[in-house]
Structure formats: C-alpha cells, structure tokens
Amino acid sequence: MIAKAVRSKVMARAAVIGLTLGVTALAALAGYSINGNVETTRHVRETGMQSDQWGALTLNVSIEYEMLGDYLRASSDVGRQPLLSAMGSATGNVNWLAENGDETDREEAADVADSYAAYTETLHELVAADGRGDLATVDALAQQANLAASTLRKTTIAQVARKRLDMDQYLLDVDERNNKALVAAGAIVAVDMMLLVLCAFVMIGHQRRIERQAQESRYRAGHDGLTGLANRSLLAEHVERTLKQAARQNAPVGLLLLDLNKFKEVNDTLGHHAGDLLLTEVASRLSSAVRESDIVARLGGDEFAVLLPSVGSAEGCLELARRVLDAVQGPAELDGVRVDISGSIGAAVYPLHSANSAELLQHADIAMYTAKRSRSGTAIYDAETDSHRSEQLGVIGELNRAIAEDELVLHYQPKVATGTGELVGVEALVRWQHPDRGLLPPSEFIPQAEDDEIIVALTDAVLEMALVQHRSWREAGAELPVAVNIAAGGLYDNAFPDRVAAALARHAVPGAMLTLEITETSIISDPAEVQAILDRLRDLGVKLSIDDFGTGYSSMAYLQTMPLTELKIDRRFIRSVHESASDEAIVRAILQLAAALNLKVVAEGVESAAALAVLETMGCSYAQGYHMSRPMPADEVLPWAAGRIRVPVGS
Known part of the structure; x- marks a missing residue:
C-alpha cells in the first residue's frame, strides 16, 4: 500500500511541489538575508560617515579655539595668520550634515549652524577690533568666543556619542534578526532533506514507466512530429542501407528532393496553423503518390525527400519526379481558404550521379535549386551545372x-x-x-x-x-x-x-x-x-x-x-x-x-x-x-x- 502510494502521480506531484516550495523558501530566506546584509552595510556606512562628520566638526572647532589662543599671544602678523586661515573651517561639515544626515542630524546641524555662524562672526569682530587697537573689545570678544567654542564642542561631542549609541542598538537588532533567520534556515533545510528523500523514492518508482517510454522516444527521434514521416536522421540511415544493398545487386537508387513554393507567404498570411495543415496535406499526397517500396521523409521546413530503391535509370527517375510533382501540386483547402500547392523537385541517381549517400543528397539538392531557378518544376542532377555552381x-x-x-x-x-x-x-x-x-x-x-x-x-x-x-x-x-x-x-x-x-x-x-x-x-x-x-x-x-x-x-x-x-x-x-x-x-x-x-x-x-x-x-x-x-x-x-x-x- 505504501509502495503504491509512493508510485502514485499525486505523491510524485506533492513531493516535487513540496521540494520546489522548500527550495523557493530557502532561496527567499537567502535573498532576505542578503538584502538585510546589504541594508546593514549601507546603514553602518552612512552612520559612520555622519559620525565622522560630527567628529570632524568637533576637531575643527577645537582647532579654531586653539588658534584663537595663539592669536591672542602672538606679537606679529605671522603668528596671527593661523586663526585667520582656520576661521570657518567647520562650515563644510555643518553643510554636509544638513544635506546627508538623518532627521536628528539635520535638526541638530541647523542649530549648530546658527551657533557656529555667531561664533565665526565673533572671531571676525575680534580680528577687526585688534586691527583698530581696541584691546578692551578684544578681551571681551575673546571671552565670548571661548564660551561659544566650548558650547559647540559639547554639542558636537554629544552628537558623536548619540551616533555611537544608535549604532550599538542597530547592531543588536540586526544580530537578533540574524539569529531568527538562522533558526528558520535550519528548519527549511530539514524539511527539504525529507522531501528530497521522498523524491528519490518517487523517481525509483517511475523508472519502469520511463523504460516503457524509451521505445516511443526512439520512434519519435526518427520521425517528424507533424507529418509522421521519416525525418532527416532516419532518411540518412535508409539511404546508407539502401545504397549498400544496391551496390551488391547493381541496382540504381534515386533520390528526390521537394521544396514547396511560397510556403513562407502561407505562414505569414494565414498563420502557422495553416502552414502546418499545408505540410500535412503535402505529406499525405506524397505518401499516396509513391510506390510501396519508396520512403518519404520530411527534412525540415517545407523540404521533403523520396528515396526510390529501384529506379531503373535517370530518365525513369526524372519521370517519377514529374509524376510525384503532379500529384503534389494543385489546390487545397486550409481552414476554408483555398491555396494552390506547387513546388520544385530535384533528382539524383546512384551510382550514375553519386558515389555515396552524402553526394546523393548533395546532388539532389543542387538539382532542386536548378529546377527552382529555371522554374521547370523538375530537374535531374547535371555535372556541368554543378561545375558552374562551384565556380x-x-x-x-x-x-x-x-x-x-x-x-x-x-x-x-x-x-x-x-x-x-x-x-x-x-x-x-x-x-x-x-x-x-x-x-x-x-x-x-x-x-x-x-x-x-x-x-x-x-x-x-x-x-x-x-x-x-x-x-x-x-x-x-x-x-x-x-x-x-x-x-x-x-x-x-x-x-x-x-x-x-x-x-x-x-x-x-x-x-x-x-x-x-x-x-x-x-x-x-x-x-x-x-x-x-x-x-x-x-x-x-x-x-x-x-x-x-x-x-x-x-x-x-x-x-x-x-x-x-x-x-x-x-x-x-x-x-x-x-x-x-x-x-x-x-x-x-x-x-x-x-x-x-x-x-x-x-x-x-x-x-x-x-x-x-x-x-x-x-x-x-x-x-x-x-x-x-x-x-x-x-x-x-x-x-x-x-x-x-x-x-x-x-x-
């Protein structure tokens, strides 16, 4: 009972569907994890850049503050120059945070921008007072600048600390999410392994059915799926076998190649279904027109072949080609639409025109193109024409x-x-x-x-x-x-x-x-x-x-x-x-x-x-x-x- 259930189609489908869903779930989980890792990397990178900007802002304010002290102690213009060069150095950091920071960064950057602008303005006023020799004003502005710098540094240091705390919390959340994903992955892998074992049993159960289908597959490999005629591969086998027999019996063998006219127009105008109906009709007419010993094949597209094991002579082969063409040509009804079937046939004879099967096929093909170009309907292989083609x-x-x-x-x-x-x-x-x-x-x-x-x-x-x-x-x-x-x-x-x-x-x-x-x-x-x-x-x-x-x-x-x-x-x-x-x-x-x-x-x-x-x-x-x-x-x-x-x- 269990074995029968394993071999049933329902079980097979259930196993395949289950395994497919399991693999899909595993792939989805992998995609989720990859996406999470990408998002984590992006968040860490952005937070790090924001924290770096706050740190750089702190450093620039500190440098300006140090330069202020050097300026007040300097007795020459050379000593005062560093402060002049350093003033406004943190502006770029403030602007970057205002444009690229998170919502809190942008709010804090707006406040810092105002404070830093006032601080920078104080420094400019101090330099101007020093230039006038107003020492009392210089001292007052220096104290004001010291207070402003201290406030700015405290603010920026606090923001650096905030970014660090945010990062720590974010990484804790990511770690928790990864642990859950790991547990889910383990469960999915276990289920997939069970389904894989079940699929293996199902495959073994279907082995005999596959063996029975092998014979049918071999038949399909040698026959055209649309018309049921022999295909190119099977025709080549028949030609080889027939030529070997003909060589022993000294009996000529003929080969006809048929190419339909305006088949593409039928396909393009009436559709591929009409084209298939046309090919089926041609196959039926060919099969009815040839002898019982002859072999009809479809080579592909709108090309057909007829192998004539006992053709007698080249003239007899050409006469058979004309009879076959007459049988194929004529009106046909395709889904209520009347079309005229016509084509060109080339013929070649072994051993008169060809020494082996490859040459027989090639020379019949050359004759077919000769018939098509000359619009004569049929033509037999001519070495002189072939020589011109070679030239x-x-x-x-x-x-x-x-x-x-x-x-x-x-x-x-x-x-x-x-x-x-x-x-x-x-x-x-x-x-x-x-x-x-x-x-x-x-x-x-x-x-x-x-x-x-x-x-x-x-x-x-x-x-x-x-x-x-x-x-x-x-x-x-x-x-x-x-x-x-x-x-x-x-x-x-x-x-x-x-x-x-x-x-x-x-x-x-x-x-x-x-x-x-x-x-x-x-x-x-x-x-x-x-x-x-x-x-x-x-x-x-x-x-x-x-x-x-x-x-x-x-x-x-x-x-x-x-x-x-x-x-x-x-x-x-x-x-x-x-x-x-x-x-x-x-x-x-x-x-x-x-x-x-x-x-x-x-x-x-x-x-x-x-x-x-x-x-x-x-x-x-x-x-x-x-x-x-x-x-x-x-x-x-x-x-x-x-x-x-x-x-x-x-x-």
Whole structure:
C-alpha cells in the first residue's frame, strides 16, 4: 500500500511541489538575508560617515579655539595668520550634515549652524577690533568666543556619542534578526532533506514507466512530429542501407528532393496553423503518390525527400519526379481558404550521379535549386551545372578576400543638370582590381554576390569607400553629392540604417550628401518592411532614389507612401527617346508622375546630344550617360569637371 502510494502521480506531484516550495523558501530566506546584509552595510556606512562628520566638526572647532589662543599671544602678523586661515573651517561639515544626515542630524546641524555662524562672526569682530587697537573689545570678544567654542564642542561631542549609541542598538537588532533567520534556515533545510528523500523514492518508482517510454522516444527521434514521416536522421540511415544493398545487386537508387513554393507567404498570411495543415496535406499526397517500396521523409521546413530503391535509370527517375510533382501540386483547402500547392523537385541517381549517400543528397539538392531557378518544376542532377555552381562559390570566396584586402575600387559617373551642364553629383560604381584577371566590371561578380550573404559586406564596403571619397573632395573644396546602389538585401536588414548612420558619423558626412539607389523589384517583395527601413534612412537625411524606374510597374502604387526623393528612368526608354514616339510618351508620363509626387527625375543612359536636347525640352532636370562621361576613377573627376562644367561648392 505504501509502495503504491509512493508510485502514485499525486505523491510524485506533492513531493516535487513540496521540494520546489522548500527550495523557493530557502532561496527567499537567502535573498532576505542578503538584502538585510546589504541594508546593514549601507546603514553602518552612512552612520559612520555622519559620525565622522560630527567628529570632524568637533576637531575643527577645537582647532579654531586653539588658534584663537595663539592669536591672542602672538606679537606679529605671522603668528596671527593661523586663526585667520582656520576661521570657518567647520562650515563644510555643518553643510554636509544638513544635506546627508538623518532627521536628528539635520535638526541638530541647523542649530549648530546658527551657533557656529555667531561664533565665526565673533572671531571676525575680534580680528577687526585688534586691527583698530581696541584691546578692551578684544578681551571681551575673546571671552565670548571661548564660551561659544566650548558650547559647540559639547554639542558636537554629544552628537558623536548619540551616533555611537544608535549604532550599538542597530547592531543588536540586526544580530537578533540574524539569529531568527538562522533558526528558520535550519528548519527549511530539514524539511527539504525529507522531501528530497521522498523524491528519490518517487523517481525509483517511475523508472519502469520511463523504460516503457524509451521505445516511443526512439520512434519519435526518427520521425517528424507533424507529418509522421521519416525525418532527416532516419532518411540518412535508409539511404546508407539502401545504397549498400544496391551496390551488391547493381541496382540504381534515386533520390528526390521537394521544396514547396511560397510556403513562407502561407505562414505569414494565414498563420502557422495553416502552414502546418499545408505540410500535412503535402505529406499525405506524397505518401499516396509513391510506390510501396519508396520512403518519404520530411527534412525540415517545407523540404521533403523520396528515396526510390529501384529506379531503373535517370530518365525513369526524372519521370517519377514529374509524376510525384503532379500529384503534389494543385489546390487545397486550409481552414476554408483555398491555396494552390506547387513546388520544385530535384533528382539524383546512384551510382550514375553519386558515389555515396552524402553526394546523393548533395546532388539532389543542387538539382532542386536548378529546377527552382529555371522554374521547370523538375530537374535531374547535371555535372556541368554543378561545375558552374562551384565556380560561383569560388568567386564568392575570392570576393571575401578582395573585400578584406581592399581590392575593390570605385569609378564615378557624373550626373549633370540638362540645361546648364552643371555637375550635381556622381554615382559610385564598384570595380574589382583582381590580382590575376585585372580590372573586373561588376557584371563579373555582382550577380554572384546578390545570391549570397556577401552582398551585405560588399554594400557596406562600397558605402564606406564612397563616403571617404566624398570627404576627400570636400576637403579639396568640392561639395559633391554621391550616390550608392543598395542591393535588395539591405532593404530587409533592420541593422542597415544603423550602419549607414555610423558611416555618416564616422566620416562627418551630412545625410543630404548621400543618395541610396534602390530598385523597384526590391520594394514590391515586401512593401511594409521596406517602408520601415526607408523611413529610418530618410530620418538620417539620406536621399532615396528608385533606380531603373519603369521596369517594375507594379510598384507605382507605392510611390505615394515611400519616402523617395528621386526617380531614375531606365536607359531602355532614354536610348532612343529622340527617335521613338512610344519611348517619348513613356518618358513624358514618368515626368508628369514625378512632378505630381514632387520627385526629381534623372535620365539614365543618355548617349547622344539629340537625346539630351529632347530631355531638356521635356523638362527632365538631370541626366547621366556616356554622352556626358563614362565612369572614371576618383582622381579624374575634379579635373574633368574643372575643364567642362562647374562643380557646386557647398550644399
């Protein structure tokens, strides 16, 4: 009966709760004791400081009294000087007690202050009478000062004694409190020990139950909790075992990796519950679409895998991938909301594409990304594509080194006023001075960087270099605004505005001297998040420009709310604006839109005098292109400007 009671859930919970309460009580008592010790230390320190001030006050009054005697006995000014120096020396002690003492200290300090002021005034009158040679008055004032000093010393000595008595009583109270706390701590520890023993019995009683649960835990360790499919770990075991068997039987093995499209949008829009329903539905469709011998697994997130033990050939594997994708794709009802399920599948075959399980998983993953990028739905591993991917990774690795070793250089393309030719700013364009391949244009590395997190470091490096160059031009007398292109990743990085602010402050560059150029497509992906980032940049005084405007019409609806300063018309409409009526109409429409929104307009890609003349006639204020100047190194900008157009000085 007792053993059964010990093993019961009620007893287990009671023991745990009791032990928890006991430990909590012990911790509370420890906290109470620590807090009491802190309070005691503070009180002792404050009382000691107050007592010290009363003692110092007594000492200063005594010194003044002694100096008075020396003054009366002195026959020269040198002998009288100590009294003159000592007068008023206790004022600081009185003031400190009036501000920092307890209530009694402040009351007594107020009385002492009056007495000490009268005493000090008597000394001043005595010195004045001595200066007049009025010896009778000197004697009378000396007696009065002696009486006042004696009274002050008695008062201050009494206060020192009072503080000592207060301290003794306080310490007696603290000692009594500590004794009570010690008794309480002993009782709590005893109870806790009994509860600890009871918990030990309870744990032993539950050992068999834990053993029964171990088997279930092992199952859960190999299966996805949401869908019930095999997880990544169990799939890896199946792949290893299947490949060993295939090697003995010389039978190809296929692996499919499925990644869903727009799963994040479902989660963000409909909630995580809807996302879970979607994953469950996909798992069900996958399980129904494959053969009995195939193994379906969820790798995590919205990624699934299908192991095909006997696939026949690469063509057969790809055909199975298409059939699986057809089965998975299609509409689904999620809590009454209709969504379309779609995805991309990559396939790889052992031993045709891979020599082991790790390569099979890796190559199927590469094929899946190939299918996603090409939007073909399915793709099988291709060594040539993988080689291109490896080259891209090599570029990223070299680019990391290039940033660290300052191999990047900036060229600057002027932006001019169409009517006057006045230089109104420059756009910073990055180049890579490769140690082996020479000066590389951005097309050789920017696309790869934009597919990798290195684009953040690259953007920060370009911004830093542009601000350094702006400051150099300013020190040379040219206040030349500079524009820097910002990748889409910067507009979804909450830390980006802080880094811009730090860079501006580091180089003492006003925000108005910096323009950040962004693309339409980077805005329309998530307008609300981009709006918040742009608002913070605007608050820094930074100007914001839409680059290549006209290529992403769906973003026009956001022009009214985004804190933009400028539109840059895409070069495809500018190149033949003087020859094409349709291009001219588009440019006019953009100019009218910009005027309505109070935005400046820059025409990109101006390559002829005729195009520039038409733009000026149409009212386009600014232009940029090869007709004015190609991008040039920083040291050529001011000489070029001085020989052709005026560089504006000042903001």
